[in-house]
């Protein structure tokens with residue numbers, strides 16, 4: 001039988017189809033084993049789950065081995081080839097399993113006939129979930145390609161299996177949050193996180209959903225009504241998932257899966273039906289069980305699971321809306337301004353899919369990554385640390401002027417019209433395109449390269465529309481962030497290929513995984529970190545988890561075959577770190593050659609200049625690196641010790657600080673001395689105010705969020721290099737903040 005690998009990996013539809021029929025977790029696991037055995041054209045597929053309390057792997061499902069051994073076969077981590085796969089966190093592939101001294105024979109299981117064995121650990125990040133094993137009667141049956149594919153499948157299934165299991169075993173009780181009261185506020189000055197304007201009523205995301213509004217005295221629903229509502233909710237969520245996959249290909253993986261799973265979880269629906277059978281109205285029963293679940297989640301310390309509170313409440317709201325027909329109030333985000341204390345990148349995507357008009361965030365900074373994501377999604381976002389916003393009456397009209405960072409509550413028609421008109425004008429694509437010149441230069445003819453930063457593949461549209469001259473920074477972490485597990489090499493390969501095909505003939509710079517800080521991978525257990533911004537992040541993470549790093553590099557090199565690609569390492573703090581990162585790329589080039597996989601063998605490698613430690617060794621780095629890219633978002637944060645995501649110290653986040661300006665000068669000078677390419681990709685690059693200064697210190701290469709390209713084209717055409725250089729030499733002599741700010745503002 002032919003093995004259709006692509007279908008198996010990509011068919012997420014089929015994956016959710018499995019849940020559709022599943023009566024319980026064991027049934028679901030069983031269906032997976034059958035499906036995989038069929039796809040891989042082998043006789044056996046088994047799933048072992050890991051239980052940390054007993055430190056045992058237990059056979060939970062099998063297709064091909066004796067069914068009676070399910071639940072009976074147990075082994076310790078490290079025991080047998082299966083236990084070894086989990087212990088060593090790597091696939092074990094044997095052409096004749098019995099020849100391996102680690103092979104362990106379990107009587108009665110029916111394994112005698114099988115020769116080839118492939119065991120792959122199921123991991124959510126670095127958390128052990130179990131092991132999946134396939135076996136064949138043929139010797140030397142599984143190929144290196146099979147190993148890759150099988151790893152991709154287990155990675156995809158890890159969270160689903162884990163979520164299902166955890167849903168069933170939740171027992172703890174938790175506390176409740178208190179809600180502050182509303183003040184009499186009309187206008188709030190916040191900060192712009194993502195430009196744009198929106199007008200609508202509030203939807204408070206984390207103040208809790210008002211479930212009581214669904215309860216209506218005298219109105220009764222039946223068990224059938226409940227079942228219909230669940231069915232309807234399921235198909236709505238599946239539609240949403242499909243929609244998100246179409247529009248956000250690179251970050252869509254399983255984004256609504258947790259909610260779909262909760263709906264399909266027998267434990268959840270049965271608890272509701274239990275109450276109904278005891279005489280409770282279905283509406284009250286849903287409210288009761290959702291609150292109970294939310295409390296249980298709240299009591300959990302694992303942040304990955306705590307994040308599911310939003311999901312469970314949202315599922316409850318959806319069922320109740322479908323049952324009662326009471327839609328579109330305060331806690332439904334469609335067409336509203338979502339207000340949240342805190343948001344994860346995945347929440348941001350949900351809000352986008354659920355068509356929130358705008359967002360107010362009570363914490364976070366303008367250069368934080370949820371703000372960066374909001375810009376890519378084109379959602380206006382204002383950051384304002386005003387707690388009272390969480391208690392706005394549902395009928396409040398909010399005008400969000402996310403260009404100025406203003407929030408108006410119940411504004412007059414005149415104010416609303418003025419702001420909306422201004423926005424319509426500034427968003428006119430036709431007008432904006434007129435500002436773009438084929439060969440951007442300063443007023444006095446000095447050529448400048450303007451490239452785009454890409455966060456989501458969707459950014460390519462604006463980048464092409466505004467004629468970006470390549471991609472100066474592709475933040476590869478977004479497909480890692482909005483996911484339930486590390487994306488496999490194949491998944492990454494497909495995403496990177498799409499990016500390259502989206503801008504043919506141009507140079508594309510791939511920055512390797514920049515996780516940690518405010519870019520936490522929900523599925524990875526970082527352990528307790530007092531200072532995550534100074535912790536296991538970015539290149540440190542990649543060098544510690546070489547397997548993850550190599551998977552990414554391999555995907556980049558393979559996708560980049562025949563394209564003009566560069567590899568950029570984030571958060572490099574020393575020459576040694578850079579050399580180590582470079583050697584990993586060399587290792588991957590070598591391995592791809594051995595594997596006979598087409599790839600780009602020679603790739604320029606560069607350094608993100610964003611840590612203070614590199615400034616004193618900048619000449620040494622310039623000798624070794626092929627190029628520099630200056631990340632001012634972090635450089636400012638670390639030079640000034642001001643958290644870029646902390647609203648409370650946002651006033652101290654000052655790119656015009658003399659030490660920042662002088663550091664920039666030094667970096668550019670070193671690059672020029674060593675004849676190395678240098679560009680800037682932090683948010684300073686898109687602020688017209690800084691453009692003359694950046695030109696004055698010698699930068700000719702800028703990479704910025706594509707939506708800012710028209711503005712920068714326009715400003716560039718107004719600036720003369722002679723004036724910019726004169727202003728720069730003056731500003732670099734200043735040591736007072738007020739003076740540097742003044743010079744920039746008045747230039």
Ligand code: PEP
Nearest residue numbers: 610631632633634681682
């Ligand atoms: C930077 O730090 O300036 C940068 C471009 O990277 P990021 O914003 O993704 O940290």
Ligand code: MG
Nearest residue numbers: 610631633634
């Ligand atoms: Mg950075």
